[in-house]
Amino acid sequence: MSRTILYDGLNLSLKKGTGVATYARSLLTTARALGYHTGVVYGIQSNIPRDPMLREIVLFDDNAQQEGGSALSMTKRWLRRRIAAPFGIRPVPIPLNGTVILKSLKAQIGDAESLYAASDLFSLSRRHFKRYGGRLTMSFEKQPDLLHCTYPMPLAARKALNIYTIHDLVPLRLPYLTEDDKRYHYRMLRALVRKADHIVTVSETSRADIINVLGVEEKRVSNIYQAVHVPQALREKPEDMVADELAGIFRLDWKKYFLFFGAFEPKKNISRLVDAYLSAKVDLPLIIVGAPGWKGAETQQLIEEERFRFYLRERDRIIPQRRIQRFDFVSYPMLVSLIRGARAVVFPSLYEGFGLPVLESMQLGTPVLSSTEGSIPEIAGKGALLIDPYSTDDMRKALHSLANDDDLCLELSRAGPAQAARFSVDRYQKRVGTLYDSLFRGSF
Structure with missing residues (x-):
């Protein structure tokens, strides 16, 4: 009889996705390929309907994430928030009967065979921990054999193994770069690593941090890395078609721009990137893909001030040229087309637990400029140009070299895919399979 693994839906429900959402989808797909039954438990910011058909509808209704329901139901939710479910909760099953057309929502459920939901699940777990100092326990109609939280959160499934992925310790090691409640985060992580059946992470850098900072025994922490699978149709789309897309949609020329993509937050080091780019005085525009998050307004203001300061003479006219363009x-x-068409992807992060943009870009054969900090050297190897992310001058020189040195770009475009192959889907599947097999055998 096949084992059942349940995953949290915290990041899977985000429409724009995150690196953690990519990680969760990869785990779901991999677990299914390994023969496990899989499920996802979601949190909904409204009451769960009794009617099974309406449950399916509400799960995929954006408006349900904000509506509070009747006065009676709001009172019940307020009371539960107040006492923070001291005896745990029972998420309800969400049957997929075909009522909702899911073709455009596949990313939200991945390869899951069973879905569950609970009202305010993830915020309730945080309140529960703050009130009682322990994990919020869940029981299910069909108990899973293992709950794998893809992000550290104080949740646990009764009568099951409970493991947690800690991607990095940035809130503790670089507390000035995140908006997390550091006291809560520290206490919660310390409690999780004591109670967890195992801890999972995504790089040797993060594994060392978890062992050294949180005091976890080495045998209780496994690094499974990550993998990226770009669909073949996108990888092999003819270059002339990609070039036409870029020209038609973004007015960009093939291999004539720099690209940054990722979260718009302090640790991504975008302010230094903008300064370095402007001082490099290169003709290639800088494209930034990412919505402003915490403290993102400061960088956005810098971009808005600088983006039209470059002018291009066209015949007898002087017209403003958009040196820096940003898309939420x-x-x-x-995004795959933008990566493929870029002269180089620039990702000068101050710290990463893994660094998916680096791996994605190398896999697609696009030259990468990245950082010597965190896990990036471990992931990039010799497949990227790495610089001190705290040095604007080093970054400026690297951008100038990439803009003008065709041989350097060719060398990186060849080295990148070879390095990315070390993080192939097949290798990832073997690492995940070894992890789960060891857990169920009790080998850890």
């Missing part, structure tokens, strides 16, 4: 969000197929 582009679809995944369009």
Whole structure:
């Protein structure tokens, strides 16, 4: 009889996705390929309907995330928030009977065979921990064999193994770069690593941090890295078609721009990138894909001030040229096209637990400029140009070299895919399979 693994839906429910959402989808797909039954438990910011058909509808209704329901139901939710479910909760099953057309929502459920939901699940777990100092326990109609939280949160499934992925310790090691409640985060992580059946992470850098900072025994922490699978149709789309897309949609020329994509937050080091780019005085525009988050307004203001300061003479006219362009969000197929068409992807992060943009870009054969900090050297190897992310001058020189040195770009475009192959889907599947097999055998 096949084992059942349940995953949290915290990041899977985000429409624009995150690196953690990509990680969760990869785990779901991999677990299914390994023969496990899989499920996802979601949190909904409204009451769960009794009617099974309406449950399916509400799960995929954006408006349900904000509506509070009747006065009676709001009172019940307020009371539960107040006492923070001291005896745990029972998420309800969400049957998928075909009522909701899910073709455009596949990313939200991945390869899950069973879905569950609970009202305010993830915020309730945080309140529960703050009130009682322990994990919020869940029981299910069909108990899973293992709950794998893809992000550290104080949740646990009764009568099951409970493991947690800690991607990095940035809130503790670089507390000035995140808006997390550091006291809560520290206490919660310390409690999780004591109670967890195992801890999972995504790089040797993060594994060392978890062992050294949180005091976890080495045998209780496994690094499974990550993998990226760009669909073949997107990888092999003819270059002339990609070039036409870029010209038609973004007015960009093939291999004539720099690209940054990722979260718009302090640790991504975008302010230094903008300064370095402007001082490099290169003719290639800088494209930034990412919506402003915490403290993102400061960087956005810098971009708005600088983006039209470059002028291009066209015949007898002087017209403003958009040196820096920013887009909150582009679809995944369009992002792949932007990566493929870039002269180079620039990702000078101050610290990463893994660094998915680096791996994605190397896999697609696009030259990468990245950082010597965190896990990036471990992931990039010799497949990227790495610089001190705290040095604007080093970054400026690297951008100038990439803009003008065709041989350097060719060398990186060849080295990148070879390095990315070390993080292939097949290798990832073997690492995940070894992890789960060891857990169920009790080998850890």
